[in-house]
Amino acid sequence: MSGNCTRTSGRPLSTQHSVLSTSGYPDESMTIRDHIRFTINGREKSVGGRAAFLTLANYLREQGATGTKVVCAEGDCGACSVLVRHGSGDFMVVNSCIQSLLQLDGCSIVTVEGIADGDSLHPVQQSMIDHYGSQCGYCTPGFVVAMAGLTEAGQPLDEQAVKDGLTGNLCRCTGYEPIVKAALATNAAAAPRLRDRYPGIEDDHRSVLIEADGRAFFAPISLGEAIRFKRDHATATILQGGTDVGVWVNKRDFNAPAMLSLAKINELGEISFEESRIVVGANVSLTEFEAAVRDTIPELHGILRIFGSPQIKNAGTLVGNIANGSPIADTLPYLFVAGAELELAGAGGIRRVPVERFYRGYKTFDLNPDEIITRVVVPVVTTKADRVLRLYKVSRRTDLDISAFTAAILLRVDEGRIAAAKIAYGGVAPVVMRMPKLEAFLAGKRLEPETFEEAGAIARGEVSPISDVRGSREYRLQLCENILQKFYFDAFTEPVPIEIAGFRVGQAFQPVPDGPAGKPVLHQGRP
């Protein structure tokens, strides 16, 4: 069924009555589709006009597929989780409440209704039943979908993989333990592959332009078209992962007159490793980026692991995290101290700007109206013999929480002294900031605890955080101080080992046996 969509009603743009028609876009392929096409549980759909601007979750529910629940409508609870496969890629779990249908051209989508094969339940479903993984059932479709996605690789699941894979799903009833047990009891190797049952859709290499109610959405297949569109629609919103835009739509009635997606520009989906740097295209998801830095920049990988849920990381992009410009964007402190650069493409050509200089103030950027961020050049900076890097993210809840405070601390050390320091803090100013006074203070100082205690006072004096819902000013000031001491002990001392019940943290999970009044059974989690 895939690659067999026959609807070809797309006409040359110039013949259409269009909000764009005055600018006359020459189109390389000579045809532009006025609708998007995708499959839901194997059934082909094509949607144009007003309906294309719906979120996937609302579309599904309007179609009567109400297994998908909307709870928070902002990608923080996972009740709306669905699996999405772009072309021939793997199924990835995303939050359908903040995915616009516009983003799903060429996708194969599987909802909770498509997990079972007729009356034959998927093994994760049977396991959830057997292990009491559902109570009220409202979060359950999201868990089942995410869990089915985890089994797609056919690899056995350990406790850490299960927890990381289900971090984006909230349950208020079970205390999660039954769900973890259900996932661990699933034989992933024996699970049927959804990717076999639901093939991908072949790309027809055509741009998509959808107009309705005075709004336009354009997803060109070439960068040139994108830049021309941006030139003519300076206020156009770029819709990539949609993890922010989707929230604005749901919560602030956001209604952009013009939206541009780069998703169909294949070259921007590339990630390339060059000498001591990684070049990341605008379409590269945070999940792909996380995988890319796993071995190259383990410190950054550690932050990306707790950055957000799989749902968010599968949809969101590194460029999106940068372009959003939040003072607590989790990747920014690293990008600041590592000296990352952005590639900006505009009508006048391509230029590069250091990430650090890209931010001019709270959500204001060194970016011309016709420019698009096309790539990030990420230098590989990691701990070596003479160099120490640590990244920190402090939030109310360790996982899937927006930070109250972030930091990147990079020291070059030489014979017990600090040769040079690069430090960036987030959450203490309208933008992520380098700490020049602190860096100057540290340069030349001895590597000893007193240095970092004294540095705390310097750090405190260099910032002026505000109190907000994520933390008070005083809390943030204290973190500015303490993080330096934490850094010293993390980087230069041995931790006192923590033993729990004689088991070292990280040992294999032992499932709890059935029945009342069994022997107490220990299970182990992550360090």
Place this chain on the structure above:
Amino acid sequence: MTAVERKIPHDSAREHVTGEAVYVDDMPPSRGELIVDFLWSPVAHGRIRRLDVEPARNIAGVVALFTHGDLAHNRFGPSQIQDELLIAEDEVRFIGQPVVVIAAENREAVRAAKAAIRLDIDPLPPVFTIDEAKARRDFIGPVRKIARGDVATAFAHAEHVLQGVFKTGGVDQFYLESQAAIAWPGEKGALTVHSSTQNPTEVQDVVAHLLGLPAHKVVVITKRLGGGFGGKECQATHPAAMAALVAHKLKRPARIAYSKDDDMRVTGGRHPFQNDYRVAFTSEGIITAVKVDLYSDGGAFADLSQAVMARAMTHTDNAYWIPNIEITGTVCRTNFPPNTAFRGFGGPQGVSTMENMIEEISLFLHKDPLEIRMRNCYGIEERNTTPYGQIVANNQLPRLMRDIGERADFRRRTAAVADFNAKSKTHLRGIACSAVKFGISFNTKFLNQANALVNVYLDGTVQVSTGATEMGQGVNTKIKQVVAAELGIDAGLVIVMATSTEKNNNTSATAASSGADMNGSAAADACRRIRARLVEVAARELAARTEDLQPSPSTIAIANGMAFDRRRPQHGIAWRDLVRAAYLQRVSLGERGFYATAGLDWNAEKSSGSPFLYFTNGCAVSEVLIDRFTGSARVLRSDLLMDIGKSINPGIDRGQITGAFFQGLGWLTNEEKRYAPTGELLTYSPTTYKVPNIQDLPQVFNVDWIENDTNTLNLRSSKAVGEPPLLLAISVYCAIKNALSFVSGSEIPKIDAPCTGEEILMRLTEYARKNARKPQESAASA
């Protein structure tokens, strides 16, 4: 094989995992259905100067706008204090209070209507804290008191006295399914309301009252809830009443479904408490006197605050016998949404106050906290009367305390924690135990009744209907098992139907952990009477088929789907044939059962009596790890051990324990409501309001219960389990306090709940500063 004491899956598990399970807002729209929403007060306290809805009337898609004058009555409330208004009149009392009910064809029209309505409010001074309300003496209902012994004399002669203020915060229920209802108009002015409520009868009563309808014209149906946790005990009524108003006035189907954001902003949650405590004790750690003044933040209206306070007061003693004790309870009126039921219902706030005192005694005396608990624990034969006069019968607490100490290896690990804290410069560990004794029954005596309808069909299948609402807790599964066990058939033959006021009238809320106890007992009562009739039929049938056998009902048994005479067990009659025979003999195959909890006695005015049928008990040990530099804490290990009697379904009950513990964990650690100075809630979505996540699972998590088949007072010797384990999370609070004691020098550490990372870091910083400033002083006092 009986259908009880077995792990059969949750009744709806298959529908849950396939997405087939239908919740209110999943129901397909019916013809002409309207969207209902409301404009609320953006001001915490004020007087409405002008309300002009006219500009909204002409908006395309807006069908009607209703204000308080459109109701037959506007005043209601779940307690005797009928102080609540569905729609504000002249004064607004909290942000989120409905002012105009909007009926529209679509959501865009609702939004436009909200923007067009002109609402001007003259602000009045708001009250946002318990202290402000105390200063103004602005209370809801009377101040209650429980007292025993001679507190004044005991304090006067005390060896040691500790005192302080203990605060716990407000919490959102955060049920995943937000409040929702659909109302359909019917003939003769009748209404059918589908409501996600824990209390269909209350919805029926309030809808009928507010619309001026007789009760028999309002049918309320509840198929299932996507979580309730107390939040839909009273406050599901408001959306249902608004939908009903629209359906009644416009004769069109009407649907209301709160967004999560709105739900969190306009509904109440767990009561914040701020308790003044004073405790006298001997050098051996024996408590001689306790004086506790409990103050709760009731919000703007009474709701269930008085009942919540009664439970807090009757749980402040917790597991401990205290000879001289005085507990007062005062509900403060503030300008927040009315706080309401939340799993535990005041119990957690009372129990945590006592557990905090015990922890402080052990820190003060440098004695083992488990030992202090055992010394003060209620006795088996003596020292076993609560301050309000109830005997703690069938007391398993001493056994639980002894067992948890062994199972959790408490004393060895206490030493390991101290050793670690002496060595580690980066982290602190803390370990603590806590106990819970939780009274089962509604304090309000008349609520302890239930009825059930059991219909047996000609093919032998069975439908059961009760007043219990299924909200995930598995009550339908347990009732199904009980009915199957009573009738001697397989549970697969039994279906528990949607809860409806049409089938079960005048029911109580599914609350107070009592759903399975009471509704299961009522269903069992119906089954026993059906069974008695079927036994007569079986006796006749078997005698007719068997030579030399006289009918003898007393020797008939029904088990495993067969009826047989014990004298000739080889001759049986299958259940289905027995049912058919009964029908042909014109014997009734339906029955209504009734249950009223026996032996309860509670005088609310005097706060004395025996309000509870029995107690569910438990003990826990938890260990935490705190980052000294960031204040971030996580639970390393928790051991929970409970007495839940004979479990009807161990799988369901285990899930109740783990789930309740996690809700308690959220309450005491990361769930914090933050407000703007205007009283506006800032933490109204999971982005800013942090319920526990899967990564918050303790790294070692042992959940177990003891064998106890002696609770014969209750259905199949089981015990209620919904709320009590929530209170075991108090062990986590105590463990954080224990960790802080390693850095607080000579003083007993103080920390308010929730113990967020920020709160912990502030305490760590405070103690570091104090101890850096005056090392000599603290050395001298130690």
